[in-house]
Amino acid sequence: MNFEFTEEQEAFRSEVRDFIKKELPPEWETQFKDFMSAGGGGAEMHQFSREMSRKLGAKGWLALAWPEKYGGRDKPSLQHILVEELAYHKCPGWDAVGIGMLSSILIKYGTEDQKNRFLPGIAAGEACWCELLSERDAGSDLAALQTRAVEDGDDFVVNGQKVWTSAAHLADSALMLARTHPDATLRHKGLSFFLLDMKTPGISITPLVNMAGEHEFNEVFLDNVRVPKANMVGEQNKGWYVVVGVLDFERSTFPLHAIARRKLDDFLDYARENKTLTPAQRNRFAELMVECEIARLIHHRVVWMQDRDEPPKYESSLDKLFGGELNQKVTAEVCRAMGHYGSLTEGSKWAPLEGHVPFLYLRSIGDIIAMGSSEIARGVIAQRGLGMPRS
Secondary structure, eight states: OOOSOOHHHHHHHHHHHHHHHHHSOHHHHHHOOOGGGGGGSOHHHHHHHHHHHHHHHHTTGGGTTSOGGGTOOSOHHHHHHHHHHHHHTTOOOOOIIIIIIIHHHHHHHSOHHHHHHHHHHHHTTOOOEEEEOOBTTBSSSGGGOOOEEEEETTEEEEEEEEOSOTTTTTOSEEEEEEESOTTOSSGGGGEEEEEEETTSTTEEEEEEEOTTSOEEEEEEEEEEEEEEGGGEESSTTBHHHHHHHHHHHHHHHSOHHHHHHHHHHHHHHHHHHHTOOOHHHHHHHHHHHHHHHHHHHHHHHHHHHHHTTOOOSSHHHHHHHHHHHHHHHHHHHHHHHTGGGGGOOTTOTTOSGGGOHHHHHHHHGGGGTTTSOHHHHHHHIIIIITOOOOO
16 A cells, blocks of 8 residues: 555645634634543533534535545545644534544435435534444343344334443434344354434433543443334344444544554653753653554555545454553553643642643543453454454
């Protein structure tokens, strides 16, 4: 593959940077601690994020990867450049579920009616989505989920509960996996994939505050929730094949290399100004800079494949595995290099980098669990990439 960007791609990157410089007030850039956690910043930040989504939608940037017949430009590489720049500058407005995961799957598996109903709101930045996948006993082993969907006339009636649902308290809609054939001999063959209005009667949401003090996660209870049959994506009992595609896009939708690189650059600017780095620390941060570049190239390989309409198999898992573990290493090293000052939080006049370091450290612990744990990613790489047996 060619790792160089075309003139079109470089021109678009400059356009995105100009947009961010114009639309993102400096004070907001310091308030958003991390691109991954924009959904946990409270009502004011969420409102600002929705405003930014609409601005991105008005420029046609939320549908860059879509075919032209659905209002896109058929340019996955431009979409990834957009997200890369948003992530590095900690700029909100990107709906990782709706744009990054669902839209491409909807274009591939959805009916024309579903595309007409759901894609315009996603493209305009008007719809905020969440994913109802994980359950208490079905996280990494997603095929073990127990939420049931039973046919009743023109609907399915859903009962069960989901957990670790990011932004469920803010979302308008959700993608959901539920069991429609409880007696299937193979667990993954009895699942179906649905689209759900989060205002449907019977849905209740319990907040889960993470260890960094953010209300980002939720537990979602579904009590006789009626979902129209017209909202099933793909065939009944074959939703596993749809959700596998969603997970592949999920693992590459976040440019973790850009998130890690921004943390690294912020710290190095601080360290140069205060002359705090020892020779050993300089060597260690140079190594991390090299790893950021490796992570960027791994990510760009996935983008290159998507541009060629080659579905990534193990490559997305490799992208997420390397980037997630790198993001955690960078954050831990920054916290360690700051010594006792690295534990000071917002509000302390002595806290470096606006007191965000402790939050980022705690937040990064989940990077090797979310979107498929490192163990799951290594299993995917071994089986799909290296052809190794399951056991």
